[in-house]
Amino acid sequence: MAKFTLNGKPVEAPEGTLVLEAAKKAGVEIPHYCYHPALGNPGNCRLCVVEVEGAPKPMVSCRLPVKDGLVVKSDSEAARRAQSASLEFHLVNHPLDCPVCDQSGECGLQDYYMKIGRYQSQVREDKLHKGKRMPIGPHVMLDQERCVLCTRCTRFVDQVTGTRELGIFGRGHMERVDLIPGMALDNAYSGNVVDICPVGALTERDFRYKVRVWYLEETDTICPGCARGCNISLHTNTQRTWHNEGRRAARIKPRHNPEVNGYWICDEGRYGYKSLDQDRLGRVIRLKPRQELSWERALDEVAAALKNGFKAKGPEGLAVIASGAFSNEDWAAMKRLFCDVLGVRRFLFSPEPDQVGEEDGLLRRREKVPNLKGGEAFGFGTEIPSKSWESLAREIEAGLVWGLYIVDRDAAKVWKDKAAGLFSRLDLAVFQGSCKGKTGDLTHYRLPATAYAEEDGHFTNFEGKTQFYRKALEPLGQARTDWRIFSELGERLTQSAPLEAAP
Amino acid sequence: MECLGACDYAPALLVNETLVGAASQESIAASLGQGDIPDFRSRRDPVAQGYETTRILTRHFNEERLAELPVYRSLGGYQGLEKALSLSRIELIEEVKKSNLRGLGGAGFPTGMKWATVPADGKVPGPRYVVANADESEPGCFKDRVLIERSPHQLLEGLLIAAYAIGAKDAFVFIRGEYGIQYRVLRKAVAEAEKAGLVGGNILGKEFSCRVRIMRGAGAYISGLDTALLESMEGKKAWPRQPPPFPTVAGLMGRPTVVNNVETLSMLPAIAFNGGEWFAKIGVPKCGGTAVYSVSGHVERPGVYEFPMGAPLRRILEAAGGVRDGKKLKAVIPGGASTPVLSSHEIDVSMDFEGLRGVGSFLGAGGVIVLDETVNMAEVAHNIERFLAHESCGQCTPCREGSEWTVRILERILAGRGVGGDLPNLQRIGENITGKVICALGDTVGVVTRGFMKKFPKDFERHG
Numbered sequence: 029m030a031k032f033t034l035n036g037k038p039v040e041a042p043e044g045t046l047v048l049e050a051a052k053k054a055g056v057e058i059p060h061y062c063y064h065p066a067l068g069n070p071g072n073c074r075l076c077v078v079e080v081e082g083a084p085k086p087m088v089s090c091r092l093p094v095k096d097g098l099v100v101k102s103d104s105e106a107a108r109r110a111q112s113a114s115l116e117f118h119l120v121n122h123p124l125d126c127p128v129c130d131q132s133g134e135c136g137l138q139d140y141y142m143k144i145g146r147y148q149s150q151v152r153e154d155k156l157h158k159g160k161r162m163p164i165g166p167h168v169m170l171d172q173e174r175c176v177l178c179t180r181c182t183r184f185v186d187q188v189t190g191t192r193e194l195g196i197f198g199r200g201h202m203e204r205v206d207l208i209p210g211m212a213l214d215n216a217y218s219g220n221v222v223d224i225c226p227v228g229a230l231t232e233r234d235f236r237y238k239v240r241v242w243y244l245e246e247t248d249t250i251c252p253g254c255a256r257g258c259n260i261s262l263h264t265n266t267q268r269t270w271h272n273e274g275r276r277a278a279r280i281k282p283r284h285n286p287e288v289n290g291y292w293i294c295d296e297g298r299y300g301y302k303s304l305d306q307d308r309l310g311r312v313i314r315l316k317p318r319q320e321l322s323w324e325r326a327l328d329e330v331a332a333a334l335k336n337g338f339k340a341k342g343p344e345g346l347a348v349i350a351s352g353a354f355s356n357e358d359w360a361a362m363k364r365l366f367c368d369v370l371g372v373r374r375f376l377f378s379p380e381p382d383q384v385g386e387e388d389g390l391l392r393r394r395e396k397v398p399n400l401k402g403g404e405a406f407g408f409g410t411e412i413p414s415k416s417w418e419s420l421a422r423e424i425e426a427g428l429v430w431g432l433y434i435v436d437r438d439a440a441k442v443w444k445d446k447a448a449g450l451f452s453r454l455d456l457a458v459f460q461g462s463c464k465g466k467t468g469d470l471t472h473y474r475l476p477a478t479a480y481a482e483e484d485g486h487f488t489n490f491e492g493k494t495q496f497y498r499k500a501l502e503p504l505g506q507a508r509t510d511w512r513i514f515s516e517l518g519e520r521l522t523q524s525a526p527l528e529a530a531p
Numbered sequence: 532m533e534c535l536g537a538c539d540y541a542p543a544l545l546v547n548e549t550l551v552g553a554a555s556q557e558s559i560a561a562s563l564g565q566g567d568i569p570d571f572r573s574r575r576d577p578v579a580q581g582y583e584t585t586r587i588l589t590r591h592f593n594e595e596r597l598a599e600l601p602v603y604r605s606l607g608g609y610q611g612l613e614k615a616l617s618l619s620r621i622e623l624i625e626e627v628k629k630s631n632l633r634g635l636g637g638a639g640f641p642t643g644m645k646w647a648t649v650p651a652d653g654k655v656p657g658p659r660y661v662v663a664n665a666d667e668s669e670p671g672c673f674k675d676r677v678l679i680e681r682s683p684h685q686l687l688e689g690l691l692i693a694a695y696a697i698g699a700k701d702a703f704v705f706i707r708g709e710y711g712i713q714y715r716v717l718r719k720a721v722a723e724a725e726k727a728g729l730v731g732g733n734i735l736g737k738e739f740s741c742r743v744r745i746m747r748g749a750g751a752y753i754s755g756l757d758t759a760l761l762e763s764m765e766g767k768k769a770w771p772r773q774p775p776p777f778p779t780v781a782g783l784m785g786r787p788t789v790v791n792n793v794e795t796l797s798m799l800p801a802i803a804f805n806g807g808e809w810f811a812k813i814g815v816p817k818c819g820g821t822a823v824y825s826v827s828g829h830v831e832r833p834g835v836y837e838f839p840m841g842a843p844l845r846r847i848l849e850a851a852g853g854v855r856d857g858k859k860l861k862a863v864i865p866g867g868a869s870t871p872v873l874s875s876h877e878i879d880v881s882m883d884f885e886g887l888r889g890v891g892s893f894l895g896a897g898g899v900i901v902l903d904e905t906v907n908m909a910e911v912a913h914n915i916e917r918f919l920a921h922e923s924c925g926q927c928t929p930c931r932e933g934s935e936w937t938v939r940i941l942e943r944i945l946a947g948r949g950v951g952g953d954l955p956n957l958q959r960i961g962e963n964i965t966g967k968v969i970c971a972l973g974d975t976v977g978v979v980t981r982g983f984m985k986k987f988p989k990d991f992e993r994h995g
Contacts, residue, residue: 071773072927074967085966091773113963117932150956153939177925196768196925199751201935203925 032098039094047089047100048076058102059111059140061118061226062178063090066291067187073118073178075140077110078102086110111144119145121156121201122227123173131228133241137176158204165193165213167295168222168230172204175229181205181221188292189390191215205229216392219298220291223281234299235279239271244278247500250487251280252353252480253297254385255395257489258282258289262301262481262500276501277301277481288493294392296385301481307463309476310505316472323506327513330473331520333456334370334431341430341455347374347420350408351436351461352397354510355485356494359399359406361511365518366433367412374429377403377414380442393490398480402488417442424450431456435510436477438465460513462504476507483509533750534668534918535709536676538827538900539834548711585813587801587821588794589837592681598716600723603684609729611800615692616737618803623696627799629807631819636664636755636792637867637896637971639818639884648779649697649787658701659787661694662764663796665706665713666748666755670868670918671898674823675793677835679706679713682797683720687743689796691734692803694741697789702743705760708750718745752922756970757790759924770926771970792896794823814840818883822894826851828901829858840883847899848878858903862986866895868915869975871982872908891982908987912980913941919976930973933964937980944991954984954991 030043034051041050046069048058061073069090077086081099086107089100101107118137126132158172182194182205193211197204207213213221222232244263251258265271265278272278280301282293312326313319321329337346348366366372383396404410415423421443423429432439432454440447447470451457457471462479482503488494503509537543540552544559551558596602603609615623628643649659663686667675679686686704694702706714721743724730732740751769753759758772761783782788798820802810811819818840824847827833831852838847844865854860860875865882871892873880880890887894902911920934937960940953957980965977984991 070926071969074928077967110963110967114928114967116963117928117936120932120936150952150959151936152950153936153943156935176928177931199753199925200920200923201925201931203931 030094030096030098032094032096032100034100035103036101041094043095044093047078047092047094047098050094051089051100051102056102058089059115059144060090061136061176062180064180064183064224064291067180067183067224070179070183073176074114075111075118077107077114079104079107079110108144112147115140115145116147116150118176119149120151121173122176123155125174129171129174129228130231130236131174131225135228136226156201158202159206163233164207165218167219167233167299168213169233169236170205171229171231172206173229174227175205176227177203177205178226179205180224180226181230184221184224185213185215188220189215189217194221216294216296216386216388217292217390219295220282220293224291232279238273239265239268239278243268243271245500246281247481247498248283249481249500250398250495250497251293251297251300252398252487252497253294253300253396254393255352255398255401255490256289256391256393257398257487257493257495258293258297258391259285259495260293260297264481264500266501275302275305277304288489288495289391292391294390296392303463304479304481304501305504307465308479308504309462309464309468309474309507311474312476312506313474314472315469315474323508323516326473326475327516327520330456330458330475331517333472334517334521337431337456338370343371344373345428345430346370346372347376347415347423347429347432348372349376349420349432349434349437349439350403352377352379352395352400352403353436353480354399354403355480355483355497356399356402356405356488357485358510358514359403359408361514361518362435363406363408365514365521367407369518369521374420374423375408375412375414376417376420376437377409378416380437381417395490398489399487401490401492402486402494405488421446421450424453427453430454431458432471433458434460434467434471436461436463438463438467440466440470460510462507475513476505477513478503478507478509482507485509533707533709533752533922534670536667536673536707538671538825538898539673541827541833545709545711550712585821585839586837587810587813588678588682588685588797588823589835597682598680598684598720600684600720600727603682607804608684608800609688609735611803612688612691612695612729613735615695615799615803616735616739620696620698623692623803626807627696627802630798630802630810631807631814631817632795632798632802632810633818633884634792635794635798635822635896636667637669637893639894642791642795645779645791646693646696646789648777649789650780652698655787657786659697659699660783660789661690661697661699661702662757662760662783662788662790663690663702663704664755664757664760664790664792665704665710665717666760667793667896668707668709668750668752668755669896669898670915671827671864671900672825672867672896673827674825674835674897676710676713677825678793678797678823679710680716683713683717684724685797685800686717686793687720687724687730689791689799690743691730691741692799693789693791693796695739697787699789700741702741703764703783704743704745705748705754705764706745707748707754714745714747721745751924752918753924753970753972756972759970760790761788768924770924773969794896815881815883815885817885822882822897824882824897824899826899826901828899829855829903829906830901831855838882841881841886844873844878844880844882844899847882848901851899851901854901854903856903858905860901861904861906862902862908864898864900864902866893867898868900868918869972869979870895870898871978872911872986874986908983908990909941909945912983912991913938913945915979916941916976919972919979923972923976924970927969927973929964930968930970930976933960934973934976936960937976941980954988957981957984 060076063069071088071091076089078089079101162170193213385396387394451470458473459471460475481500632642633639754769759769763769778788925931961977961981
């Protein structure tokens with residue numbers, strides 16, 4: 029450990045830690061743009077200059093390692109003046125289009141101007157003009173004029189994705205960030221460049237102008253897009269429903285967790301929030317004959333149908349298809365209902381064929397559902413084997429199955445043309461889920477379940493890390509959590525008290 | 532198009548790779564029309580003849596065909612290398628330390644000390660490199676161009692001596708793209724030396740092997756800065772690296788690398804042959820030997836002049852024939868466009884690193900620019916700042932934005948649209964750049980205009 033002095037106070041940090049980092053840990057924010065803990069410290073923005081005792085000139089704190097006896101001042105008159113001077117240079121040619129820049133509210137130039145700037149502008153010259161509103165990939169828009177050339181984005185595509193779509197072209201004041209000729213910023217992690225851009229130069233095409241950031245509420249939660257369980261922050265907009273094209277969720281931002289996802293998330297996860305408002309089930313419906321039901325009535329009917337089936341054909345003929353998007357709480361309730369109460373043997377947890385995604389060495393996993401691992405802890409997929417989609421279809425065709433309970437999996441999509449024929453052979457088919465899919469139209473009952481953003485729960489990721497995800501939105505329509513549906517159904521089947529208290 | 536390194540033939544232009552000196556409307560028209568391009572080398576470089584001075588690098592410059600190996604060898608060439616190879620590396624580095632040889636590319640760092648910071652082979656095993664920095668490109672500096680052109684083997688010999696001293700098996704010459712003729716001269720010299728067993732395996736029959744390769748730059752002032760040069764050699768944009776680590780520890784491809792200027796390396800054969808003490812005695816304390824000055828501007832005989840370190844600037848100007856056309860001297864920029872200007876009464880300064888620092892300027896790369904009484908210093912400042920803004924690599928903000936801002940204010944002042952507060956603002960911008968940037972170019976941006984404003988305030992005010 030090195031003992032040094034920061035703004036007159038003694039601070040301890042491991043030898044070699046950058047002063048900028050050590051200061052941050054000690055609660056002292058030194059302004060900076062180019063330094064990013066995951067992308068290094070090129071020291072080119074020159075904002076993090078500090079006064080160092082004995083040094084002839086100000087030093088950049090992102091390149092200065094702490095050592096014993098170092099005396100640093102980040103808030104002295106000289107340090108403030110140096111920081112303010114650097115900021116002034118950043119702003120010489122920065123266009124004043126703040127009212128339309130969608131970084132508003134999250135712009136490092138604005139923030140630092142209020143903290144260390146507040147000078148009278150001496151710029152009497154015209155601003156230089158560079159490219160504006162340039163779509164550089166499916167998700168990202170570039171505004172070269174606003175760029176402060178911190179090089180975080182070019183370092184990201186160089187060091188993190190290795191795809192190198194972006195480069196710095198030209199030199200001096202004509203320097204600009206741009207695409208390498210013939211390329212587009214279309215890698216699987218492209219959205220991250222927007223997060224790391226400290227100003228409004230890189231914006232999300234998806235999010236631009238949809239809603240001002242200060243209207244958003246943030247909820248720390250977990251991405252359900254694959255078995256990684258990236259830590260995210262879900263930004264929702266429920267106060268001004270006329271913004272954001274009526275969508276409740278506005279965007280997803282990665283949340284730093286060094287043990288799971290570092291600073292990043294993939295684009296698939298980032299834009300996955302759109303499913304929260306798409307194709308959702310809102311009402312409890314019996315389809316044959318079609319009628320909207322109350323939860324009580326629907327559960328009574330389903331329980332009665334299950335009991336009848338048991339009486340007539342036994343538990344062997346009941347099959348359950350369940351998704352890996354269950355929380356650990358859902359898995360537990362499901363085990364109680366289907367294994368302990370009903371003694372079901374036929375289970376299917378295999379992903380749908382198109383739920384097998386691409387895997388790379390960075391974050392994305394082949395497994396596109398978040399919590400098969402959590403199910404394994406309850407024996408699903410291990411002690412309780414999973415059938416294949418094909419063999420279950422054959423068993424239904426052979427008349428071995430009278431009832432099918434499907435949770436969150438679009439069986440009809442997998443079985444395609446065969447689906448209608450298969451469902452017609454069943455005495456009872458129940459669909460429980462958040463999105464209707466093709467299956468939602470073929471079953472006898474449709475029970476709306478909450479999406480991940482509408483419930484609290486735990487996912488266990490592929491490495492066995494169990495993480496808490498939080499409710500960010502009220503459930504849509506009559507949707508209930510899977511575990512609550514299971515336990516209330518179980519209550520009806522056993523005629524006993526509910527297995528869990530209702531939330 | 533960058534600086535051509537040909538102020539001695541100004542106005543100069545490059546037609547394809549041929550330099551046309553003393554260009555006039557007629558010669559430009561002729562060169563464009565007929566393809567019969569006059570060779571600028573028909574003019575001979577004046578090299579301080581008949582002056583009581585010790586010449587080291589330029590002493591054989593009047594020999595015909597000095598660039599050819601047999602001629603160079605007949606004049607004692609490669610005997611320095613032979614002598615160096617008879618010493619141990621440590622002994623050789625000691626000799627260079629004793630010589631007080633300073634880096635003559637501009638920074639003036641003691642060469643022996645630089646070599647000594649290369650980690651020992653036992654400490655960091657594996658390859659290490661030597662690079663000859665032939666990326667001279669500061670307005671007013673052209674001595675490296677002449678040294679390569681006239682005596683390429685002298686550079687090559689020095690390069691091999693440096694390679695031996697630090698244990699490098701690969702040596703490079705990084706030469707700027709604009710130096711087309713010089714590139715070919717050098718390439719021919721390397722081929723000759725290879726054939727004669729002076730480059731390659733077991734040089735001069737000794738247990739020392741070294742390859743030499745020449746790399747051409749793409750034309751950027753900043754590539755002359757050692758760390759930016761290394762980036763360029765690695766195939767990247769020439770952005771300076773911010774030490775530490777210094778190149779001698781982690782340079783080309785992360786390996787220990789010594790980057791020395793052409794003139795510095797060219798001094799080595801003589802030092803190796805005559806010994807460090809001999810060299811040290813020629814100069815002044817802390818600055819050994821001689822320096823080759825490029826003299827240009829309003830003088831009678833622009834060209835390269837070799838003088839012992841510490842010679843007064845006045846003597847150099849006299850050697851170049853004094854101010855041309857009988858005009859009065861107004862100012863001298865002593866070390867190349869980026870060094871702070873001296874007024875006419877400061878020319879008794881001792882021309883060496885310490886001497887010039889004493890009057891608030893630098894020796895730089897020894898590019899002496901002479902300005903007569905007709906010159907408006909605001910225009911000169913604008914010209915130099917425009918060059919620096921154009922050449923700013925853009926990596927760090929104060930230089931990228933501050934240089935262009937400075938230019939635009941100067942432009943406005945020169946156009947008669949100056950407003951109150953412009954001069955203090957220029958001063959303030961300069962102060963805010965200097966000392967807050969990654970490399971020397973940025974520092975220079977802040978220094979130049981302030982120097983001119985301080986010494987010639989009237990030239991600025993009369994436009995205001």
